[in-house]
Amino acid sequence: MAQHVAGDPDAFGELFRRHRDRLWSVAMRTLGDPEEAADAVQDGIISAYRNASSYRGDAAVTTWLHRIVVNACLDRIRRRSTRPTVALPEEENHATLSRLTERRDAMDERETSMEINRALAALPAEQAAAIVLIDVEGWSVEEAAVILNCPPGTVKSRCSRGRVKLAATLGHLRNPDHDDGVTATNTKNLGSNVGAASLKGEK
Template identity: 40%
Template sequence: MTRAKDGDPQALAALCERHAPRVERTARHVLRNEEDARDASQEALASLCTKLGQFRGDAALTTWLHRLTINACRDVAQRRLRRPWEALDEDSRVSPDPSPARAAELSELRAELREGLATLPRAQADVILLADALGYTFREISDASGMPVGTAKCYAHRGRVGLREHLGPREPTA
């Protein structure tokens, strides 16, 4: 601990490695969501690295790290609440396509997309909606959500794969 506080990067890495499993267990227990828990764990360990100089030693390191973990969990949960899930409403716009069959097909596709999005983890569905439906860039998604750009890209990829599996093969329309 002392070596880590004095700036020894190997001691800091060993400290993080030693306490990471406890941090992850606590975050999973508090958040009950694997992806949110992973995000909170990373934030807590990052806080450990950046705030190590503030540790006074009045309490055990594990007690202090537990508080950092709980705070990170709270922050992740609050970010989740600020971006509430909004169900997709039925599209009531008039189709420019005069074909009633095409209009019915599109309506069915929208319903299947809603169902497919509902089967995905919420973070993946959120990223897909922001990127594919609303045209946000991954940088904008990252800035709005607090997740790293790479995580947003990964969620988009996983979500699209999940949607493809849900929707199944499609026959091209003429």
């Protein structure tokens, strides 16, 4: 980053190449749409390029870049929530319901990943971002707090509330034949399983 600020024309491009895969992964998991994810990464990188001189080194460069891209994702989710929704035709509703109620052993990894993305997209933006960073990308609570610009306790609270909602939506992926209720333990375990299954679906 210092080289870029000092005028090295190639430094920022190299920085982007080094971090783009993880930035793309976070954007994709947060937004659930490849085109929107690409746009969010582009918006974030342009913002980082223009504001590179504001980087003070109080956090790792990758943390700073993730903060900018996550903010770009959250902005898109908030704008999306203000758009009117259009109901699916009845046959599409039926097909979607059928996919969501299929047994886990009848789904391939890609279908499971798609279902997880839909569930994440249905969460409030801040909860989805916290779960993506911690359960999917493997950031610590403290690192996620820096990226999300909030206290660690807030990150934990967002993850906890989001995991409860995911457990209600995706509990059948953990055990399709037995509903043993939503507990603090199984919602956290589900969050870890979401990360593993979600990453498998990208391969």
